[in-house]
Amino acid sequence: MALKVRKNQSGDVPYNCPLSECMAILGGAWTTNIIWFLSGGPRRFSELKHDLKGISAKMLATRLKELEAKRIIHREVLPTSPPSVEYNLTELGTELIPAINAIVEVGHKVKIWNGKT
Amino acid sequence: MALKVRKNQSGDVPYNCPLSECMAILGGAWTTNIIWFLSGGPRRFSELKHDLKGISAKMLATRLKELEAKRIIHREVLPTSPPSVEYNLTELGTELIPAINAIVEVGHKVKIWNGKT
């Protein structure tokens, strides 16, 4: 006899939307790391490049533009010479911090489970 | 005068490790959705395929194998006829749920900020 498809117990049926929507923000390479470093306060392009060891200028520029378009970060040109550019989290961006922290927490637990204490 | 690179205020310097490690688990397409649906209890291949509207069999099989290799989910063949296969979260997999929930929470907030109430 063929099996019946059981009702899913995790909640309402098309519930994947908020998850997918948020993962569309956090999904790209380096994205969570950028947000995490910005959670410490405003940061310039070259500072972020220094923070994110191994990131290319192209990748960093791409991600910063994406996050700016999604209103997660704010870009501000400072009247220094030469002009410098500072990035910081918007209010919406700040809302992401608890999720990032939760991911960091699990990251620690995964390391313990994998014996990398 | 050239600007000085300021010390980052978000914490210790090479702190990206747990974040990157966890994102390496959660990063692929559909991954968080699969974990979320499994958080409701064990689920068969075809049930998950039904849950995750639009996923291809290939993608689902790939992700399930990945998550099994990372000890996030457990695969069990049931002695039904035809044999069916049930997937469920391991203890380690269960540890991911708070992070997934945090992401879902932010997903809701993002929708509100974007005016999609």
Place this chain on the structure above:
DNA sequence: AAACTCGGTTACCATATGGAAACTTTATAA
């Protein structure tokens, strides 16, 4: 005048990602 800094841009390229559709095996149902 030459070199350097800042904040990128551009071109080129290799690989990774993921979709569509057809096929498989075992076994039961019509």
Place this chain on the structure above:
DNA sequence: TTATAAAGTTTCCATATGGTAACCGAGTTT
């Protein structure tokens, strides 16, 4: 006898992703 279900696998293909390296303009220091 034919069809269908479960749980994938396989092939083919298009696009997305991301790295390297060179380059740029404005301004500044040497």
